[in-house]
Amino acid sequence: MDDPDQGGSRRPAIAGLAIAVVLLVTGLWLAHELTAASKMQDCLMSGRTNCNVIEPAR
Structure with missing residues (x-):
C-alpha cells in the first residue's frame, strides 16, 4: 500500500492551507x-446627523 518511493513533501500542502486561511481571514x-x-x-x-x-x- 505505502510506496516508499513517494516521499513527497508536505510543504506545498501547508503553503496552500496557509494561503486559504489568509484568504478566509481577509x-x-x-x-x-x-x-x-x-x-x-x-x-x-x-437624514440623521449623528451617526457616530x-x-x-x-
Whole structure:
C-alpha cells in the first residue's frame, strides 16, 4: 500500500492551507468593513446627523 518511493513533501500542502486561511481571514475582515460602511451610509441617507458609533465604557 505505502510506496516508499513517494516521499513527497508536505510543504506545498501547508503553503496552500496557509494561503486559504489568509484568504478566509481577509474575506471576513472585508465583509465586516463593508457591513459597517453600509450601516453608516444607511444612517446618513435617512437624514440623521449623528451617526457616530458609540463605544461602551470599559
